Amino acid sequence: xxxxxxxxxxxxxxxxxxxxxxxxxxxxxxxxxxxxxxxxxxxxxxxxxxxxxxxxxxxxxxxxxxxxxxxxxxxxxxxxxxxxxxxxxxxxxxxxxxxxxxxxxxxxxxxxxxxxxxxxxxxxxxxxxxxxxxxxxxxxxxxxxxxxxxxxxxxxxxxxxxxxxxxxxxxxxxxxxxxxxxxxxxxxxxxxxxxxxxxxxxxxxxxxxxxxxxxxxxxxxxxxxxxxxxxxxxxxxxxxxxxxxxxxxxxxxxxxxxxxxxxxxxxxxxxxxxxxxxxxxxxxxxxxxxxxxxx
Ligand code: PMP
Numbered sequence: 001x002x003x004x005x006x007x008x009x010x011x012x013x014x015x016x017x018x019x020x021x022x023x024x025x026x027x028x029x030x031x032x033x034x035x036x037x038x039x040x041x042x043x044x045x046x047x048x049x050x051x052x053x054x055x056x057x058x059x060x061x062x063x064x065x066x067x068x069x070x071x072x073x074x075x076x077x078x079x080x081x082x083x084x085x086x087x088x089x090x091x092x093x094x095x096x097x098x099x100x101x102x103x104x105x106x107x108x109x110x111x112x113x114x115x116x117x118x119x120x121x122x123x124x125x126x127x128x129x130x131x132x133x134x135x136x137x138x139x140x141x142x143x144x145x146x147x148x149x150x151x152x153x154x155x156x157x158x159x160x161x162x163x164x165x166x167x168x169x170x171x172x173x174x175x176x177x178x179x180x181x182x183x184x185x186x187x188x189x190x191x192x193x194x195x196x197x198x199x200x201x202x203x204x205x206x207x208x209x210x211x212x213x214x215x216x217x218x219x220x221x222x223x224x225x226x227x228x229x230x231x232x233x234x235x236x237x238x239x240x241x242x243x244x245x246x247x248x249x250x251x252x253x254x255x256x257x258x259x260x261x262x263x264x265x266x267x268x269x270x271x272x273x274x275x276x277x278x279x280x281x282x283x284x285x286x287x288x289x290x291x292x293x294x295x
Pocket of ligand 1: 033156182183184185186187205206207208209210212243244246247
């Protein structure tokens with residue numbers, strides 16, 4: 001395996017970042033998780049746009065232009081001979097002193113890891129997930145905005161710990177006002193009377209690339225989609241519920257807080273969207289090997 005760090009392709013043993021990097025010291029940096037299917041990178045431009053937007057929001061200047069980043073992602077996949085897999089793109093604030101001041105970190109670092117992906121068992125897609133609401137609230141947007149995909153994921157990790165302690169794989173998180181926002185690593189949707197509803201990005205979610213893709217697919221399939229706030233009660237009484245994320249794709253939820261949702265099995269709308277998503281992911285994207293890119 002070869003890992004890209006700041007222009008070099010290194011073996012895993014040599015792929016190291018300094019202990020003085022503020023990404024390690026303070027979670028100061030941004031990242032993306034991207035998939036490739038069947039020799040194509042899925043939604044690469046959308047992920048890169050979010051990466052650069054996240055960086056801009058925290059005043060982190062990515063040292064290379066977006067086109068060069070795109071080239072490096074594709075080149076990392078080519079060097080690893082990967083046609084199916086997962087890409088972790090990380091930009092850290094870089095090496096500084098032990099203080100907080102990011103101005104003391106003049107050289108942000110870019111890391112690209114490409115690996116195979118451990119998929120959720122197919123059983124989850126057939127039977128649906130059981131999730132629980134956790135007591136940890138999603139970050140308040142005016143403190144750490146969830147729209148920034150930052151290296152500081154402690155909020156999500158605490159939620160995940162709590163969910164696992166309750167025997168669930170995913171945690172439903174609420175914002176400070178008690179509205180449903182998202183899960184620890186996935187966005188959430190409900191279906192009620194054939195209307196698909198998901199929380200709007202301003203209430204404190206990461207605006208998922210998969211979420212946006214699913215909204216488009218739902219529109220194309222003729223469904224009405226609404227981005228609006230709702231509470232746990234709305235999920236308890238929904239006909240269907242599902243999560244979206246780069247790793248999970250579209251995954252049905254059949255129980256929340258021990259309440260059965262709808263008929264307790266993946267619903268028809270969810271199944272349609274799973275099929276539409278899989279078709280898109282397997283047939284569209286940025287080719288890894290075919291295109292000889294211009295430098
Ligand atoms: N919310 C959070 C907190 C996440 O970490 C992720 C995964 N990146 C998502 C939502 C889903 O986003 P995406 O579809 O872009 O993977």
